[in-house]
Amino acid sequence: MVSLTSQGGAMPPPNKPLTRPILGMKRDSSYIDTDDEAGLSSSTKKLRVTFDPNVNVRIMEDGNDKSFDLVKEEVRQGIERHLAPADQRDDTQYLKLLQLLNQDAFSSEVPSPRLLKKYILAIDGRVNRLGQCGKLVAAVLDLPWLGREDAFVAQYTKFLCDLASAHGKYILGVMEKLVAHFAKLPASLGRLPEETPVPRTRMFARLHLAIKTILRIVPSASDSLMRALKLTFPNDLEPTKSYLQYQKHLLRLADEVPELKAEILALVVQKLVSMDVQVQQDIEELEDEDEDKLLQRPCSKDGNAEDSDDSDIESVSESEETITEEEQRLRELRLKVAKMDATLDMLFDYYTPLLEDGSSPVSNEAYQQLLSHFSTFILPNRCRHTQFLQFHFSQASPDHTNLFAERCLQLAVQNTGSSSHRLNACAYIASFVARGSHISSDSVQHVFLILCHFLEDMRQRYEPTCRGPDRRSFSLYYAVAQAILYIFCFRWRDLVTGSSTPELDSEDFSEEDALAEGRDLAWYPEVKEIMMRNIYCKLNPLKVCSQAIVGEFAKIAHHLRFMYIFPLLETNKRLRLGQTFSYYGNGGIDIGRRETAWDRKAGDAHHQLEAYFPFDPYHLPKSKRWLENDYNEWKLPRGLQNNDEDDESESEDEYDSEEEVLPEAVGQYAASSTVAASC
Secondary structure (H helix, E strand, O other), X not given: OEEEEOOOOOOOOOOOOXXXXXXXXXXXXXXXXXXXXXXXXXXXXXXXXXXXXXXXXXXXXXXXXXXHHHHHHHHHHHHHHHHOOOOOOOOHHHHHHHHHHOOOOOOOOOOOHHHHHHHHXXXXXXXXXXXXXXXXXXXHHOOOOOOOOHHHHHHHHHHHHHHHHHOHHHHHHHHHHHHHHHOOOOHHHHOOOOOOOXXXXXXXXXXXXXXXXXXHHOOOHHHHHHHXXXXXXXXXXXXXXXXXXXXXXXXXXXXXXXXXXXXXXHHHHHHHHHHHHHHHHHHHOOOHHHHHHOOOOOOOOOOXXXXXXXXXXXXXXXHHHOOOHHHHHHHHHHHHHHHHHHHHHHHHHHHHHHHOOOOOOOOOHHHHHHHHHHHHHHOXXXXXXXXXXXXXXOOOOHHHHHHHHHHHHHHHHOOOOOHHHHHHHHHHHHHHHHHEOOOOHHHHHHHHHHHHXXXXXXXXXXXXXXXXXOOXXXXXXXXXXXXXXXXXXXXXXXXEEEEXXXXXXXXXXXXXXXXXXXXXXXXXXXXXXXXXXXXXXXXXHHHHOOHHHHHHHHHHHHHOOOOOOHHHHHHHHOOOOOOOOEEEOOOOOEEEOOOOHHHHHHOHHHHOOOOOOOOOOOXXXXXXXXXXXXXXXXXXXXXXXXXXXXXXXXXXXXXXXXXXXXXXXXXXXXXHHHHHHHO
């Protein structure tokens, strides 16, 4: 029962005729017949009443039976009195609204779904007045709505759209509430009291529909959506399932909102690169025995079922509660590797249909995005695995191969890029051409000759003012030279056009057979001449390039009768770097540099290039399936033994001490393989 009383009166006695309006109402005398004033019967009176805005409303019985008019009046009073001037403000009803909306969805005092819908409808009716009602808006946004009936979901979605349209300041909060469910959406939210159970797949569909509806009605909300996605992105230590589920819905959202696709994919790759780099840094800090421990504990499994509950993800057992700090560190590292592996597997799966549509890589939006991510996120960082997305998809066709090679060459030669980025670009092009098994001979020859011409051009510019090898002054020159040596070691067969006696070459010509028969090989035009001029020039690249790669090149070149450079290597042993060499400045001024104490302590290694080649073997257990048959494994030419027994054996001891010197030298991330294997 509902009682209506005026601010200062009581109900009239029952025996008194109703010759005036009921308290709580006002009579408008202009609508009363004049005969009424002359004492005519009350039955002839014509009354017109209006509601008193100051009437007090008291709920006497079950609130779940409230009429919509009464709910509207409660909402009106709560909002209006809250917005009244400070000296007239009365938040009593406003606080009651907050208390009602903040009830636990599973408590016995929670409003019925029918009544809750009335409040949402009433609040939506006054959405224009919510600018200074932040707590009320927050209470509505916190309501569990995804697991309710379709009519409630539709009304709630309408409220979100109206709120975003009326008050731009709430858009970010709305988006944060929505996208936070990407990572954690407990199945219990689909099993609310008095509601038909709703599966998580359907709740996710409702979530995406709400986001798309808001963006359609308020296009400017896209900026707030991207901010919300960045703010709610799970950190590296979040449960694996939550981390992957969030990214899965980001990819789904990217397809649903094309105008944000590039930004969303960039966010995913940026976070992946960040984790990749952090994992490598963590591994470098491990002791050998800690690396062994990584093999002793399995990685936690990631779940992909959307209908499973989020509440029991990667729960901690009693035994894990007592683990040491070092064991906890290894566990966290193992989980990071698992997340990285699963994320890469997800991205391989996502990009595959987009890049296999038969379109040209120049017009293919997905491939252009990959190239952009490579230049922006991958190249500037020393990541270990993320770049294999580019490695795999750049072998889809010769056009893809050439486009990626051109991008690397552009990054290497452009003067606007930083020195480290240009050197990394040289390493990428070398590693890609050397390791890509689907790269054609024509592509290998094309890239190799471009690098040779670039090297020759730099030699002609630098040699006249050069006093000797100097990595600091000519770092790009040595990076290109090392790229050429590395590609030669892997792809020398693609640089051979036949033998010195082509009339003896058959259709199944084999370079090794020609060598065994004592015939020299015929090389691609200009290759041998350019390499010879540069190897024996004053810049002396064999002294500055990685000595492991130089040593392997020396053995292979000698075996192939390409060139004999062991005497030069012996001479280089007696040459100290950093003593009398010059710095070739931008203005062409020759500035001498003395040898420092650090130079003497560090030796030549301080002045030589590191063996960085980013497409070293890939060992992440789940995602490596995408790279099957994509990869050239290292192998020596047939007939070349690792430990030669000829007269030059003594001078080669420094370069062939390992069974496979080249892969050992470029495997600076071998530790990461150990971590991956443990998963």
